[in-house]
Amino acid sequence: MITVVLSVLQAAADAGIDWWEHVRRAWEYILLALSGIVTEEATPLIGGLRVHTGHLRLIPVMLWVAAGTWTAHIGLYYLGRWRVDWVKRRFPRARTMIGRVLAVVRRHPWRSSLAVRFAYGLRLTLPIACGAAHVPLRIYVPGSGISALVWSVLFTLLGWGLGETTMIVVGHVRRYEKWIAIAILVVIVLVLYTMRRKHVEEEVVEVLSVGDARRQAEDDRRRAESPNE
Helix, strand or coil: CHHHHHHHHHHHHHCCCCHHHHHHHHHHHHHHHHHHHHHCCHHHHHHHHHHHCCCCCHHHHHHHHHHHHHHHHHHHHHHHHHHHHHHHHHCHHHHHHHHHHHHHHHHCHHHHHHHCCCCCCCCCHHHHHHHHCCCCHHHHHHHHHHHHHHHHHHHHHHHHHHHHHHHHHHCCCHHHHHHHHHHHHHHHHHHHHHHHHCCHHHHHHHHHCCCHHHHHHHHHHHHHHHHHC
């Protein structure tokens, strides 16, 4: 058996297969998948930058980042479905927002599922609320998947474009790749912190509930007119 394995490895070496390069590249894809839910837009941006410098490939980066964030959002969905009371006790600051988001999710399950990756300030709360509201999986799974894929494609391409811009401006990308990645992380942290300070989640809830006021007014009008019919 050992002889067979050694023969296969020798044949691969003779064919010029760089095993270390394959392992390194696979590990980078896995890291991109695992980090997307934590480092937010920095993950696809850095992935796109790595594509531009030739370390990774475009389509796999998009798919790995999308798959990682999609899986995380499905996990959050089940957390809300099974343990929403624990979440409310453990994170008191999220209790009020979960209550508000629940009402929106029940009225707009498909819209809420599509928004999970773009709901700034609610990226953890919204999928938990979808689970707590028992949004059917036939709605949540494809909706959140589309959201993750579109988000991944957009920001991976933006990261690739950042590398292209750097190439045009300074003529080198690899030399400054590490510093560009650090700058991306710092900017994302600052942007997310500013959004949190400005309570941008309140604006996102308003966007998700677009049309509710008009619908409520129509329902009130029908109820007012029904006794006269």
